[in-house]
Amino acid sequence: MRELCRAFLHRLASLFRRRHLEADLDAELRSHLEMAVEGNLCQGMSPEQAHRQALLDLGGIEQTKEMYREQRGLPMIETTLQDLRFGFRILRRSPGFSVMAVLCLTLGIGANAAVFSWVEGILFRPYPAVSHQEQLLALTGTARAESGPTDISWPDLLDLQRSCTLIDSFIVSKIMGTTLSNGDRAEVMVGSIVSANYFDAIGVHPILGRGFEPGEDSGRNAHPVTVISFQLWQGRFKGDPQIIGKTQRLNNVEHTIVGVMPDGFYGTFVGWAVQFWVPASMEENFEAGGYKLEDRSARWIEAYVRLKPGVTRAQAQQEISAVARRLEADYPETNRGRGIKLWPLWQTPFNNSGTLLPTLEIMVAVVVFVLLITCANVGNLLLVRSFARRHEMTVRLAIGAGRGRLLKQLLTEGLILSAFGAAGGLVATHWCSHALVLLFPARGGVAMHLPGEIDWRVLAMSAGVCLLATLVLGLVPAMQIGKIDVAAALKSDSAGVLGGGAKAWARSGLVMVQVSLSFVLLVGAGLLLQSLQKIRNTSPGFSTHEVLDTAVNLVPAGYDAQRAQNFQDELLERVKALPGVESAAFARMTPLSYRSFSSTPIAVDGYQHPSEEQPTVQYNEVGPDYFVTMGIPLLSGREFTRADDEKAALVAVVNETMAAQYWRGRNPIGERVQVEGRWMQVVGVAMDSKYESVREAPKPFFYVPLRQNFDRSAGLYIRTPLSPETMATALAREVHALDPDLALYEVITLQEELDRSTSPQKVALTLVGVLGALALLLAAIGLYGVISFAVSQSSRELGLRMALGADASNLLRLVISRGLTLTGGGVLLGTAAALALTRLLGNLLYKVSPRDPLAFGSALVVMTIASLAACILPGWRAARTDPARVLRH
């Protein structure tokens, strides 16, 4: 073994002293020959004979040198270097081709690398600052009565923490926001309510000050301390080195800043960069619904767990489920029908990884398509070039190059191209790592934080893609080498000898692949376009134009309920008095915004739910004139008035689905519904509208008066034909007149709100559409190339046909039918692929079947038009063939 190593090092070293060693070998062989000649002369040979015999005995100088060189260096490395040098020279000689190929590959590989980096940064390695994030799992509750995951209560979490032995730590991190006034604009700051072990458990430590101490997460409002992010420290506090110990008013409570986190740590919530953290003891100050640390029925926590080393998710789940069953038995009134579930990080249901998953899936599929298309396209370019290089290849074969050696040369050239493409792609990925955010609108005035992550896995993936591309790129022209018939090819240099049929077949095959891939993308784009249109044409059940939506958050400004009510009343009066305002109302939640409505268990007189559990229904707290302002028609009864205040009898308005489901055709007006133990009288039935998504099915929903269920963070809705900008100025003036410390959120139309809610569809449509158009263009160019090549190759045949009486239109038809045959083959392939793949679009489609004939039909039409366009020019050239000239040659 040591000997082998030594020999290898010896050989390796020789690579770098080639010139010296070559001179040495020269001298040694010269001295050998001289001695041999001398010896031969002594035996009485003539000088010529002596020289000849010496060479014979040696076996030739060059042959000896070649043998020696093979023993001396590392032939594989040497030939590779040689291939690289040669490859570079070849590519430099045709810069147009090389630049085109590298650009194509940069697009293909770069798109893949960028999407992989997003998948890595959002789904698989979302928290680069956190140590051992592979041991982290997300934790949520489940409830038999609800379809989705639920939050967890603090007492349940403490019980889990005490009882689970397989779990290293339970980490609470509940996202929330506060508003800091910044001039006359409200600036939203994303914060997080965390357990005291948070920073230690995730293994990220403050660069200044300290994290939270054990016990700081208990006691009602007992520990007004906060840890801030590096960005907040640098931005708002200008990097103040004396920051520790200073105070910051958060939601009207002075918090002492005890720590600053390192740069690059953005908390643990995919989609948002967290700016500050407070311990769970301060929860009441930031969360609606009062003090919840001792309330087992208040479910508000989002949490992660860190597994002990070697524990699997299944084992931990088993243990947690056992504890959850015990909690069900111990606390039936709060925990019946409820469990606890662990999720892999990339499926975390409470942050944006879950919502982005379908979009990312489509992106991955689309970029793989782009890669295939670019490979097919560059492959086609290479084929054309291999035709130009067939003479070179033939000569090299003839003078003794092995086919393997030629293959290696071609693969090396492919590698050079794809390596440049990969390098360009990675640079592009680095630039684009934050580009994903551009596809998603800011929500509530805060830009999302969706960084890509370029780590070794992304690099390895890109290298893999690059190698794959190399193989394709090298093998396409290599297929042709196998077919070279040296003797025949050397004899005649004219076209057609080099297995023209096979080459044409390969190129046609590649074009068909391109056509089929772009057909799939066209179908996808068609489906997405249709569903986006359907979404647009679907009435959400309220007016979207001429209704503006904004908010003034009174909680951070320290308003209590009474002051907030007075403020709302006064603002409403002032707004209604503004010119152009038709009506205005407050309500807690905006439909189709990113937040979800609260839901509550209800009971209805005389209604027995099929299952044992209480049914839960979502609701909204709305002020007087809400239905008029929003344009939601009332089917019967009345809407809330100013008389429905805290002193009046409790009332509710239900929607038509709820009326149908719980009162089964009876008129619900005057009937009672029980909400959280309080009985309310139904006074109106509203038409169904969309609440959380335009795509949702009709569902039960009810409204309660804001005054009887007061919340300080209500939004303001204004019906007016004026533009949001005009209104914003007037509104800001009125708000300032009432309280100069208050700031206004952005003012947008409900249509804007609706448009934002369809952003996943738009992102998908943009991606698929743009790339589909690109693919179509590439396919058309490929088709054009194949057809015009075929025309130029068969000019004799065309001339003959013409001489025999075919006219120009016959030839044009001939050429076009050839092009359409290829297109037809591609479309057939593409249809099969599309039928299998459009299911991926699944939940992005709305009222459109993944096999929608309209989408397939229009893709076919577009494809046909594109291929006709691609064939016209070569067809025209064929039709203009001059038989006299062609046949003479």
Added chain:
Amino acid sequence: MASPKSEVLQGTLDLLVLKTLESMGPMHGFGIAVRIQQVSEDLLQLNQGTLYPALLRLEQRGCVVSKWGISENNRNAKFYSLTRAGRKQLAEEAENWDRMSAMINRVLRTS
């Protein structure tokens, strides 16, 4: 062909070179070639050129070292000499050869 000449058996050239160097001391390539042919009484058909890759191979393995010097008739020549590792290698390979040839002889005689 008048006298049947043997080709050098694959892998035995190294052994021949090592043995020559052991008995003759430091030698240049031409000298080794002449010596091998003499000892084999010209029955061995040696392509002298193959000696040089063999010498390089032995040098890479550390069995021989080379040094430029002056030959007996005043020429510049590269002299090869056996190292300690080379001697060990020779002993091993010679023993291997003995064992192998004895075995082959036995097989040839019995069948």
